[in-house]
Amino acid sequence: MPKTNVLAGAALLVALALVPQFVHSDYLLTVIDTAGIYAIVVMGLGILLGFAGQLSLAQAAFLGIGAYTSGWLTTNLGWPVWPSMAAAMLMSALIGLGVGYPCLRLSGHYLALATIGFGIITQLVLINWKSVTNGSDGMTGIPAPQIGSFVFDSYGRYYYIVLVAVLACAYVAWRIKTTRVGRALEAIRENEIAARATGIDATRYKIIAFVLAGAYAGLAGSLLAHMTKFISPDSYSFDQSVVFLVMLIVGGSSSISGAILGAVLLWFLPEVLRPLKASYIMVYGAAVIAMIVFMPRGLVGLLESLRARFTRRPREAA
Amino acid sequence: MHFDPVANLQLLVSGLAFGSIYALVALGFVLIYNAVGVVNFAQGEFVMFPSYVAVTFLLPAIAVFGTVVHWQLPVVGVYLLVLVLMVGFGLLFNRIAYHPLRDRGWMPVVISTIGVSIFLRNAAQLIWGSQPIVMPSLFAVDTISVGPLHIRPQDLLIIGVTAVLIAFQFFLFERTTLGKQMRATAQDRATARLVGVRVGRIVAITFVYSALLGTISGLLVAPLFTVTKEMGALIALKAFAASIVGGFGSIPGAIVGGLAIGVIETFGGFYISSAYVDAIAFVILIGVLLLRPQGLFGERVAEKA
Numbered sequence: 001m002p003k004t005n006v007l008a009g010a011a012l013l014v015a016l017a018l019v020p021q022f023v024h025s026d027y028l029l030t031v032i033d034t035a036g037i038y039a040i041v042v043m044g045l046g047i048l049l050g051f052a053g054q055l056s057l058a059q060a061a062f063l064g065i066g067a068y069t070s071g072w073l074t075t076n077l078g079w080p081v082w083p084s085m086a087a088a089m090l091m092s093a094l095i096g097l098g099v100g101y102p103c104l105r106l107s108g109h110y111l112a113l114a115t116i117g118f119g120i121i122t123q124l125v126l127i128n129w130k131s132v133t134n135g136s137d138g139m140t141g142i143p144a145p146q147i148g149s150f151v152f153d154s155y156g157r158y159y160y161i162v163l164v165a166v167l168a169c170a171y172v173a174w175r176i177k178t179t180r181v182g183r184a185l186e187a188i189r190e191n192e193i194a195a196r197a198t199g200i201d202a203t204r205y206k207i208i209a210f211v212l213a214g215a216y217a218g219l220a221g222s223l224l225a226h227m228t229k230f231i232s233p234d235s236y237s238f239d240q241s242v243v244f245l246v247m248l249i250v251g252g253s254s255s256i257s258g259a260i261l262g263a264v265l266l267w268f269l270p271e272v273l274r275p276l277k278a279s280y281i282m283v284y285g286a287a288v289i290a291m292i293v294f295m296p297r298g299l300v301g302l303l304e305s306l307r308a309r310f311t312r313r314p315r316e317a318a
Numbered sequence: 319m320h321f322d323p324v325a326n327l328q329l330l331v332s333g334l335a336f337g338s339i340y341a342l343v344a345l346g347f348v349l350i351y352n353a354v355g356v357v358n359f360a361q362g363e364f365v366m367f368p369s370y371v372a373v374t375f376l377l378p379a380i381a382v383f384g385t386v387v388h389w390q391l392p393v394v395g396v397y398l399l400v401l402v403l404m405v406g407f408g409l410l411f412n413r414i415a416y417h418p419l420r421d422r423g424w425m426p427v428v429i430s431t432i433g434v435s436i437f438l439r440n441a442a443q444l445i446w447g448s449q450p451i452v453m454p455s456l457f458a459v460d461t462i463s464v465g466p467l468h469i470r471p472q473d474l475l476i477i478g479v480t481a482v483l484i485a486f487q488f489f490l491f492e493r494t495t496l497g498k499q500m501r502a503t504a505q506d507r508a509t510a511r512l513v514g515v516r517v518g519r520i521v522a523i524t525f526v527y528s529a530l531l532g533t534i535s536g537l538l539v540a541p542l543f544t545v546t547k548e549m550g551a552l553i554a555l556k557a558f559a560a561s562i563v564g565g566f567g568s569i570p571g572a573i574v575g576g577l578a579i580g581v582i583e584t585f586g587g588f589y590i591s592s593a594y595v596d597a598i599a600f601v602i603l604i605g606v607l608l609l610r611p612q613g614l615f616g617e618r619v620a621e622k623a
Contacts, residue, residue, distance in 0.1 A: 102604075108424070109357050109424075121600055238555070242359075245432075249429045281440040282437050285436030289430045293419060
């Protein structure tokens with residue numbers, strides 16, 4: 001069984017690496033790249049909500065902080081792209097720490113609301129702190145990353161940066177989930193008092209989750225800024241945070257593949273629905289309700305139960 | 319800046335009016351939260367949607383699906399029509415967004431209310447377009463003079479209607495069997511069911527009541543702004559903040575929190591910064607969450623209310 005898994009993984013990797021060879025529409029490539037970037041944000045949210053059970057509705061704000069940090073460093077200070085990306089990650093992680101620490105006493109709806117407040121304040125700052133953010137006009141001329149003389153200036157080339165970032169983030173998330181930190185977070189999610197009683201430093205682990213969610217969103221924000229080369233405050237709204245949450249829940253909140261699957265599927269859903277023209281977002285809303293009603297454990301849960309059904313039959317026959 | 323008592327009184331009236339709107343919407347949040355233990359993220363759409371329906375029948379001509387229609391009706395008829403419609407809306411909302419998920423914890427319900435919110439906002443855009451629509455005021459004049467004060471009659475109407483509704487709610491909860499059943503359901507559903515309360519029906523009634531509170535806030539506030547698909551979203555978020563400032567789950571807390579946020583925000587917008595006026599509610603919220611997470615009225619009151 002593990003051998004087939006390795007083979008399937010390798011095949012998937014090759015297939016993923018070949019995507020830009022078969023997709024030539026710039027538009028479609030933008031959609032694919034953005035889906036990957038959103039998958040990173042949603043994985044970060046998955047660490048916070050799925051692993052640790054802490055609901056944040058400020059992921060879009062962290063995305064914005066990453067995007068603006070990276071944008072400002074490259075356009076105003078002339079930093080190269082790669083260190084700016086690292087700085088964007090660090091900045092969002094630090095602000096994640098700053099938000100996470102005072103929010104530790106809160107949980108459930110209270111935490112959700114505090115993070116909504118933080119998100120709205122962040123967006124207002126992006127709109128009104130004109131000397132740094134250029135207000136609602138946004139920031140333009142953000143450079144594309146390059147290695148040597150190779151510039152990642154097309155969506156097809158940028159795809160590989162996104163792919164590497166998604167794989168790296170998925171690997172880190174998987175390492176976290178399967179080691180001590182992940183088990184501690186899971187214990188906190190299931191019962192914080194019991195977790196504390198067994199000697200888990202819940203405060204420390206919850207802060208780690210906040211910092212990681214911030215770092216993931218910061219990286220994603222930076223990736224988005226250097227891909228689109230233009231950023232403006234309205235992309236980092238409360239509504240966008242809600243979209244990330246929906247992606248995670250629909251995918252399956254406590255699994256990494258669920259986070260990726262949810263982000264990709266829900267990002268593509270509006271594209272698939274586009275023939276419906278004006279009514280497509282309305283149908284999207286209805287689809288979200290239908291998915292949550294009919295797929296209790298998300299897409300991953302649905303896939304698992306389908307697989308169980310198909311693998312059980314031969315065994316029953318035998 | 320010298321102290322101007324007249325200007326400050328005017329600010330106070332206008333702040334109390336906004337605060338009343340927040341208080342009504344916050345009450346809607348709290349009632350649903352107490353009954354079913356979830357925050358309804360479509361609460362803002364309970365304000366927005368009926369406002370659109372109302373302007374459709376209040377204006378002499380309005381474009382619906384891109385076609386101009388002339389469906390103007392008498393004002394009282396329109397208000398009644400919208401209220402009746404929203405009773406149906408509340409029942410339907412309960413059926414679709416809450417009832418199928420009632421045994422699955424709070425997160426799925428939150429997501430499905432978010433789905434409803436997305437659906438309604440975009441349905442509104444599809445039906446009525448993206449241009450803001452002005453709702454005609456009930457009053458012939460924008461402001462009236464009381465001595466040196468210039469006051470908007472709409473503000474006074476908002477404060478008056480809110481006061482009546484709060485008195486009605488107090489009567490409902492303290493003096494009627496239905497209100498007592500609603501309180502019992504909020505306190506302990508299992509026990510309420512044991513003593514014969516039909517919990518499912520009470521929950522449905524709570525959704526309807528909450529939808530009606532949203533409707534009334536929408537009808538009251540729309541003439542001051544315009545009707546847009548986004549009009550409910552920020553009101554709802556601030557009302558949510560108000561209910562936490564007051565002490566989540568507490569009915570007096572929702573009212574006091576709503577009024578406080580409205581007044582502080584109005585003064586803050588005037589004296590501190592109009593650019594950051596929408597941040598004020600959330601700064602207060604985060605401050606309260608950090609210093610006194612149980613809110614002004616705490617959870618203890620919630621158990622009694």
